Amino acid sequence: MLLGAIADDLTGASDLALMLSREGMRTVQTIGVPPADFDLGDVDAVVVALKSRTNPATEAVAMSLEALVWLKASGARQIIFKYCSTFDSTTKGNIGPVTDALVAELGTDLTIVCPAFPANRRTIYKGHLFVGDQLLSDSPMRHHPLTPMTDSSLVRLMAAQSVLPVGLVSHNTVVRGADAVREAFSDAKRRGDRIVVIDAISDADLRVIGEAVADFPLITGGSGIAIGLSENFRRTGLLPTNRTAGTFAVPAGRAAILAGSCSEATRGQIKRAIEAGIPALKLDPVTITEGKMTVDEVLRWALSQTENVPLIYSSAEPADVLAAQKELGQERAGEIIEKFLARTAIGLRENGFRRLIVAGGETSGAVVGALAPAALFIGPEIDPGVPWTLTLGEGEPMALALKSGNFGGPDFFLKAWEMLK
Numbered sequence: 517m518l519l520g521a522i523a524d525d526l527t528g529a530s531d532l533a534l535m536l537s538r539e540g541m542r543t544v545q546t547i548g549v550p551p552a553d554f555d556l557g558d559v560d561a562v563v564v565a566l567k568s569r570t571n572p573a574t575e576a577v578a579m580s581l582e583a584l585v586w587l588k589a590s591g592a593r594q595i596i597f598k599y600c601s602t603f604d605s606t607t608k609g610n611i612g613p614v615t616d617a618l619v620a621e622l623g624t625d626l627t628i629v630c631p632a633f634p635a636n637r638r639t640i641y642k643g644h645l646f647v648g649d650q651l652l653s654d655s656p657m658r659h660h661p662l663t664p665m666t667d668s669s670l671v672r673l674m675a676a677q678s679v680l681p682v683g684l685v686s687h688n689t690v691v692r693g694a695d696a697v698r699e700a701f702s703d704a705k706r707r708g709d710r711i712v713v714i715d716a717i718s719d720a721d722l723r724v725i726g727e728a729v730a731d732f733p734l735i736t737g738g739s740g741i742a743i744g745l746s747e748n749f750r751r752t753g754l755l756p757t758n759r760t761a762g763t764f765a766v767p768a769g770r771a772a773i774l775a776g777s778c779s780e781a782t783r784g785q786i787k788r789a790i791e792a793g794i795p796a797l798k799l800d801p802v803t804i805t806e807g808k809m810t811v812d813e814v815l816r817w818a819l820s821q822t823e824n825v826p827l828i829y830s831s832a833e834p835a836d837v838l839a840a841q842k843e844l845g846q847e848r849a850g851e852i853i854e855k856f857l858a859r860t861a862i863g864l865r866e867n868g869f870r871r872l873i874v875a876g877g878e879t880s881g882a883v884v885g886a887l888a889p890a891a892l893f894i895g896p897e898i899d900p901g902v903p904w905t906l907t908l909g910e911g912e913p914m915a916l917a918l919k920s921g922n923f924g925g926p927d928f929f930l931k932a933w934e935m936l937k
């Protein structure tokens with residue numbers, strides 16, 4: 517293994533794994549930290565998917581350090597800490613504490629913060645994170661059910677979360693190339709910075725940054741940061757130039773869509789799917805708590821949809837999410853839906869479903885946690901950041917598409933199936 521990554525949620529992990537495999541690294545994503553003797557096969561990169569994004573910092577640190585120990589023992593030469601391209605973190609934020617712990621454990625004097633992912637319109641300029649044409653704090657992310665983002669300054673966000681000094685390498689340096697960036701890193705170290713936010717607005721910027729961090733033991737960011745890393749290993753001869761991906765054998769069986777993401781993108785995709793005639797059943801956390809909707813009822817409904825792929829969703833407008841959270845509490849409302857969808861997924865598998873799209877990082881974490889495959893093989897890309905994956909380990913394989921809430925075009929739920937034909 518050349519590269520080892522620790523991802524703070526499941527969809528984020530497949531996003532990164534897809535990027536690494538697109539860049540010529542044979543990549544496997546594990547679900548949590550695998551057993552010490554887990555057979556990885558012939559891989560160049562491993563992404564350990566955690567479900568730590570919204571956990572208290574002490575828990576997230578412990579989980580991440582456990583993943584680090586496993587990755588180092590498995591031979592990883594460089595570590596990526598992958599968080600969301602919209603820097604999703606709670607008010608108590610664990611990205612800083614996890615970075616601090618990894619910095620200490622790896623004994624590195626400087627690391628970067630770079631959640632840029634230009635293909636999905638996440639860019640960083642003057643240390644401010646943009647989502648499309650909007651600052652993060654003006655984007656729909658300000659209404660996120662678990663991690664509302666109301667500040668766009670990555671320097672400020674990171675400085676509030678980390679105990680280490682945080683600086684900035686800005687775009688006018690990045691455009692001057694890898695040597696200029698390396699020089700800026702040296703200046704930052706002289707100033708006493710231990711973490712630098714680095715601007716990136718294009719893939720070309722990410723390739724420059726990738727080259728400049730070739731000898732960094734730790735890199736932190738979104739999946740975009742992986743764009744420039746494989747080239748470093750090819751340059752030194754560690755990675756063959758003609759890596760071929762393994763085969764993606766599509767399992768036969770019925771298909772369904774489970775959506776717990778309340779993002780604007782997912783809501784738009786649901787709307788489009790319903791308009792196209794997809795049968796849809798809406799879940800509501802309050803109705804579930806009152807016992808007025810059960811997993812068995814939902815399964816019966818799904819099984820009766822023999823003409824088309826059923827869509828089961830809890831995705832709701834911000835005002836409805838807020839109302840449910842007021843009644844049940846923010847965490848509890850989320851948990852109720854996550855558990856319900858996880859149990860639904862188990863029921864679907866028991867009834868012969870073998871192809872699932874799951875929308876939302878936390879939701880995917882809950883569903884895949886319940887299905888419990890040992891790892892996921894990364895298959896074809898549906899849209900930037902979202903591959904089809906194949907479950908590995910015991911039991912019959914399933915095809916899973918784990919969609920980050922904000923990712924995918926408006927027709928995602930319709931077109932994803934075409935790739936399984």
Ligand SMILES: Nc1ncnc2c1ncn2[C@@H]1O[C@H](COP(=O)(O)OP(=O)(O)OP(=O)(O)O)[C@@H](O)[C@H]1O
Pocket residue numbers: 525527528660661662776777778779782799800801830831832836837840841849850851852853854875876877878879880919920921922
């Ligand atoms: N109707 C609802 N009311 C309250 N909470 C909800 C509702 N529907 C879903 N949730 C919760 O909102 C959270 C959505 O987070 P999730 O990570 O799944 O989606 P996302 O944030 O859009 O995706 P990503 O993390 O990939 O960007 C989950 O905890 C889910 O259970």
Ligand SMILES: O=C(O)[C@@H](O)C(=O)CO
Pocket residue numbers: 525527528529531532599600601602633738739877901920921
């Ligand atoms: O970086 C992103 O935006 C995604 O991979 C993700 O982490 C969403 O959960």
